[in-house]
Amino acid sequence: MVEINLKHIYKEYDGNDSYSVSDFNLDIKDKEFIVFVGPSGCGKSTTLRMIAGLEDISKGDLVMDGKVINDLAPKDRDIAMVFQNYALYPNMTVFDNMGFGLSIKKMPKDEIKKRVDNAAEILGLTDFLQRKPAALSGGQRQRVALGRAIVRDAKLFLLDEPLSNLDAKLRVDMRTQIAQLHQRLQTNMIYVTHDQVEAMTMADRIVIMNDGKIQQVGTPDELYNKPTNKFVAGFMGSPSMNFFDAELKNGRVSNGRGLDVAVPEGRLKVLREKGYDGKKLTVGIRPEDIHTEQVALEAMPDAVVSAKVEVSEFLGTDSMLYSRTGETEFVAQVNARDYHKPGEEVEMAFEMSKAHFFDDETELTIE
Amino acid sequence: MQETIKRKPKRKGKKIPFAYYMMVVPIGILFFIFHTIPFLRGVFYSFTDWSGYGTWKFVGLKNYLYMFGNSNITHAYWFTFKFALFATILVNAIALAIAVGLNGKIKYQNFLKAIYFLPYMLGSLIVGFVFKFIFGNMLPSLGRALHWGFMSSNILGTTHAWVGILIMTIWQGLAFNTLIYLAGLQSVDPEIYEAAALDGVNPWQKFMRLTFPLIAPFFTINLVLSVKGYLMVFDQIMAMTNGGPGNSTTSISVEIYTQGFQGSQFAVQSANAVVLFIVVLTISLIQLRVLNKREERLG
Numbered sequence: 311m312v313e314i315n316l317k318h319i320y321k322e323y324d325g326n327d328s329y330s331v332s333d334f335n336l337d338i339k340d341k342e343f344i345v346f347v348g349p350s351g352c353g354k355s356t357t358l359r360m361i362a363g364l365e366d367i368s369k370g371d372l373v374m375d376g377k378v379i380n381d382l383a384p385k386d387r388d389i390a391m392v393f394q395n396y397a398l399y400p401n402m403t404v405f406d407n408m409g410f411g412l413s414i415k416k417m418p419k420d421e422i423k424k425r426v427d428n429a430a431e432i433l434g435l436t437d438f439l440q441r442k443p444a445a446l447s448g449g450q451r452q453r454v455a456l457g458r459a460i461v462r463d464a465k466l467f468l469l470d471e472p473l474s475n476l477d478a479k480l481r482v483d484m485r486t487q488i489a490q491l492h493q494r495l496q497t498n499m500i501y502v503t504h505d506q507v508e509a510m511t512m513a514d515r516i517v518i519m520n521d522g523k524i525q526q527v528g529t530p531d532e533l534y535n536k537p538t539n540k541f542v543a544g545f546m547g548s549p550s551m552n553f554f555d556a557e558l559k560n561g562r563v564s565n566g567r568g569l570d571v572a573v574p575e576g577r578l579k580v581l582r583e584k585g586y587d588g589k590k591l592t593v594g595i596r597p598e599d600i601h602t603e604q605v606a607l608e609a610m611p612d613a614v615v616s617a618k619v620e621v622s623e624f625l626g627t628d629s630m631l632y633s634r635t636g637e638t639e640f641v642a643q644v645n646a647r648d649y650h651k652p653g654e655e656v657e658m659a660f661e662m663s664k665a666h667f668f669d670d671e672t673e674l675t676i677e
Numbered sequence: 678m679q680e681t682i683k684r685k686p687k688r689k690g691k692k693i694p695f696a697y698y699m700m701v702v703p704i705g706i707l708f709f710i711f712h713t714i715p716f717l718r719g720v721f722y723s724f725t726d727w728s729g730y731g732t733w734k735f736v737g738l739k740n741y742l743y744m745f746g747n748s749n750i751t752h753a754y755w756f757t758f759k760f761a762l763f764a765t766i767l768v769n770a771i772a773l774a775i776a777v778g779l780n781g782k783i784k785y786q787n788f789l790k791a792i793y794f795l796p797y798m799l800g801s802l803i804v805g806f807v808f809k810f811i812f813g814n815m816l817p818s819l820g821r822a823l824h825w826g827f828m829s830s831n832i833l834g835t836t837h838a839w840v841g842i843l844i845m846t847i848w849q850g851l852a853f854n855t856l857i858y859l860a861g862l863q864s865v866d867p868e869i870y871e872a873a874a875l876d877g878v879n880p881w882q883k884f885m886r887l888t889f890p891l892i893a894p895f896f897t898i899n900l901v902l903s904v905k906g907y908l909m910v911f912d913q914i915m916a917m918t919n920g921g922p923g924n925s926t927t928s929i930s931v932e933i934y935t936q937g938f939q940g941s942q943f944a945v946q947s948a949n950a951v952v953l954f955i956v957v958l959t960i961s962l963i964q965l966r967v968l969n970k971r972e973e974r975l976g
Contacts, residue, residue, distance in 0.1 A: 364871050385877030397868035401890040410886075411876035458872075 312375060312465045312498050314338040314361070319370035321356050321522075330356050331522045334370070338500070343492050346502045347509040348519035348545070354502045355470055357519075361500065362391050362468050374465070390459035391468040395475065396451045398443040398458075404430075405439040408457045422461075429460040432494070433487075449480045456491065467492075467499040473508065485511060506546050510534065518542050540673040543594050543666050549630060551594045551666070552640040558586050562612075563593050563662075568636015572612035574663045581667060584676055591676065594666035597630065597643035601659045602650070610659040617642075617658050619650045633658065716954075723948035728941040740948035749924055750949060753932040756839065760928065761907035763843055768850040769899055775851065776858035777888070790859070797852035805916020808845040809833065812917075838918050838926050846913050850906075854899045861895030862888065897968040901961050908957050929953050 315338070321331040331353040338344055346354035359365040361372060363384035371378050379387055398407050408429060409422040430436045433453040443451055452472060459467055469488070473481045489512050492499050503509055509516045510530040518525045518533060518541075525545075526538045537543035543551050556563040561578055564570040573581065581587065601607070607614055617640075621632035629649045631642045633656070642658055650656050667676040723740055727733035744750050779790055796804065813831045820828025832841040865888065873883055889896070911930040914920060920927035920935060927935070929949065937946030 362871075362875065364874065384871075384874045389875065391872070391875050393868045393872060395866060395868050397866065397872040399869060399872075399887060401887070401893075414877050414882065 312340050314466065314498065315371075315373040316357075316361070317371040317373060319357065319360065319372065320368045321353070321360060321365065322368040329368070329522050331360070334524060336517060336524070336527060338498060341496050341498060343489075343499045343501065343512060343514045344517060345509040345513035345515075346500065346517045346519060347504065347506055348525075350504060352519040353522040354504075354517075354519050356522075358468050358470055358500060358502045361466075362389055363387050387466075388464050389466045389468055390462040390464035392452075392455045392459050392470065392472045394471040396443070396455040398451055398454055400443055403440050403442055404435060404446070404454050404457075407443065407454055408461050411458070411462055425461040425463070426457070429457040432460065432491070433457050448476050449484065452476060452484060453487075456488070460491070460495070465497065467495075467497055469499065469501040471502055471504065473503070474505075481508075488512065507548065510546070518545060520545075536675075537666065538675055540592060540594065540668040540675075543668070543675070547596055549597050549641050549643070551596050552600075553668075554593045554595075554638060554640075555590065555670070556593045557588070557590050559588060563591075565593075565638060568634075568638040569615060571615065571660045571662055573665075577663065577665070577667070581676060586667070586676060590670045592668040592670055592673070594668060595640075595660055595662070596664070597641045599661040599664040600640065600642035600644070601661060602631075602642065602644045602648045602656055606659045606661070607657050610661060613660045613662050614657055615660065617656055619652050619654045619656055622650055622652050624649060631656070631658075719947045720951055722944050723951050725944050727944045729938070729943035733944070736944070740945045741952070743945055744948055744952065747945075749927070749936070750929075750932060752924065753927050753929045756926065757908055757910065757928045757930075760839060760843065760846075760910055761904055764846050764850065764907040764910075765900065765903040767843070768847050768854055768903055769896070771847065772851050772854035772899070773858050773896075775855045776862055777884070779855070779859055780862040793855050794852050796849045797856070799849070801849060801912030802916045804845060804849050805913050808841070808848075809917045812841050833918050834922055836922075836925065838922060842910075842913050842917055842926055845917065846907070846910065849913075850903065854903065857895050857899050858892065861892035865891050893968075893972040897965070897972060900968065901964050904964060905957055905961055908960070909953070 314336075316334050316336045319331060319334040320329050322329050334353075334357055336344075346357060348354050356365060360367050363379075363382060367380050372380050374387070399410060402410060405426055408426045412422045412425065413419075426439070427436070430439055433456060435450065435453055435457060438446060438450060438454075443454065446454065452475075455472065472488070473484050476484060485508060488499075488501075492512075501508075501512060509518075510533075513530055515527060515529055516533050517527050520541050526533055526542045528536070533542060533546050537546065540553065544553065554563075554565045554569055556565040556569065558573070558581055562570055562572045581591075601610075615635040617631075617633040617635040619631045619633050620639075621630075623630040623632075624646060627646055628643050629646050631644060631650055633640060633642060635658075668674065669676055722733075724735055724737060725733040726736045726739075775793060779786060779793070783789070812833050816828050817831055820826070820830075832838060869887060869891075870883065873887055878886065909930050910928045911934070914926055914928055914931050915934075918926045920931045924932075930953070933946040933949050933953070936942040937949075940946075
């Protein structure tokens with residue numbers, strides 16, 4: 311049973327005016343797979359490194375199983391970490407890389423061998439135990455790094471962008487391996503990535519960060535479908551959500567630059583109650599909520615725009631239509647059967663019941 | 678299309694720009710004229726009885742045999758080996774310690790790096806004269822003022838004169854070696870140390886199990902260059918003791934120079950130079966072989 315609490319954690323670097331991480335609050339439950347996601351420089355790796363003990367915590371408490379461990383040395387925190395560049399010891403064999411930490415702890419040799427062999431078997435590294443890291447491929451090195459973490463039998467696994475140096479196909483394979491590993495080991499894992507797909511596919515809960523602050527904590531589904539602000543809405547999902555600066559008037563949102571669609575009754579009621587009638591707001595709609603099929607056009611006649619396809623990407627099952635209506639640009643993700651060539655004029659229906667509305671100034675979701 | 682392919686000239690070996698030869702060949706010729714020919718002449722004269730002027734005749738291996746029977750020359754060899762051994766070990770050990778310190782997150786790091794590199798920019802003769810003054814005037818004055826007997830006399834005039842030369846050599850030699858070690862230390866990925874911190878290594882284990890093996894190639898370079906340099910020690914001795922007192926600090930190079938040019942032993946000292954060359958070459962090759970094997974084992 312491991313519970314980790316991050317209470318009002320701040321990180322300030324010497325010579326920096328602002329906090330790199332500010333007021334970070336998070337309670338991590340036993341066996342949970344948490345993913346920190348956000349753009350470069352948002353403080354996600356810094357937070358992870360504070361948990362590892364590789365960075366000092368400027369303010370706040372890091373609590374593990376009820377004990378404040380701010381000042382505990384990394385080696386005494388019972389954690390294992392996988393680094394972005396693997397951080398394997400180049401002078402040691404795969405076996406020694408995995409067993410080094412255990413030998414430092416003066417664990418009996420046969421126990422070390424047992425653990426390393428076990429980890430090597432899980433990761434398919436048995437045939438490579440006597441090789442040096444230089445003789446391994448990127449994927450194998452990454453697995454050695456994972457193996458080094460596994461043999462420690464630690465309470466908490468920290469993974470700092472572990473897949474960012476691998477090619478696309480290998481990344482997908484390793485993603486599955488790590489997810490399986492989590493199920494098998496049943497330990498807490500904190501995984502840092504800038505890739506929202508990794509976050510969505512692996513996490514029990516995602517912590518999305520920007521500018522050193524938590525933007526939202528929730529399940530992948532919550533973050534995708536109920537983002538609390540414009541940043542989260544824009545960050546989660548690929549291609550990103552379309553945003554339009556518009557005005558709500560007569561039950562319709564219009565940006566005066568070509569977009570003019572009706573807002574469904576239920577959503578309109580909420581917006582009016584919150585006082586947005588006649589005011590500016592930001593409308594967000596995901597590419598997959600823009601349709602070109604006849605059925606959709608007929609079902610949502612007051613949310614149809616006529617758009618010109620400028621770039622068209624065929625992705626197998628889907629097509630991305632980079633389109634323009636008036637002066638407004640947007641992306642629609644439609645079924646590949648509805649493929650349209652660039653230059654075609656196409657009627658598109660905006661499924662406004664799935665649209666998101668954000669306050670123009672605070673950028674918070676209007677609920 | 679077919680036509681075009683047909684008309685395409687047959688692909689020849691890649692043409693190497695003439696400029697590359699222009700860069701290499703003249704220097705090669707100069708090197709041959711001013712280095713290889715004198716060296717070969719030296720080898721030639723080592724089999725003669727030429728005294729630097731006048732006539733000569735072949736004497737076979739006589740000079741070589743004489744060399745090993747001459748107590749001055751054998752003493753010079755023992756002195757040089759002793760000096761090279763101490764200088765190499767001390768310079769490398771101290772330089773490594775300084776480099777590890779400078780590589781840490783210490784204050785005034787760049788300033789200190791510049792300070793430690795400064796001796797490298799000074800000529801050995803200049804540094805030698807400065808140290809001669811320090812040992813001959815400053816330290817004895819200080820010793821007398823403090824009534825410290827061991828410091829009251831000039832070390833360069835005692836049987837410990839070689840220690841004085843050693844101190845100066847270490848002071849100057851540190852600069853280059855520290856720089857090389859620092860380059861080695863900076864080539865180590867910091868994440869490796871972070872991983873080691875999580876593995877729970879103490880500073881000594883960190884150095885012995887990670888840092889030192891990872892900078893093994895830099896250790897090889899420094900060791901080979903140090904041994905080679907100190908076996909040929911010359912400037913420092915000429916500036917500080919001129920080989921004395923007596924001939925207690927006469928190194929092989931000093932012996933070759935003084936006896937070869939001033940003692941009419943040109944042929945004998947040519948033989949000496951050839952032997953020194955073979956000794957340095959052999960030791961360097963052995964070192965490279967042994968250390969490369971060690972690198973392979975560690976790296």
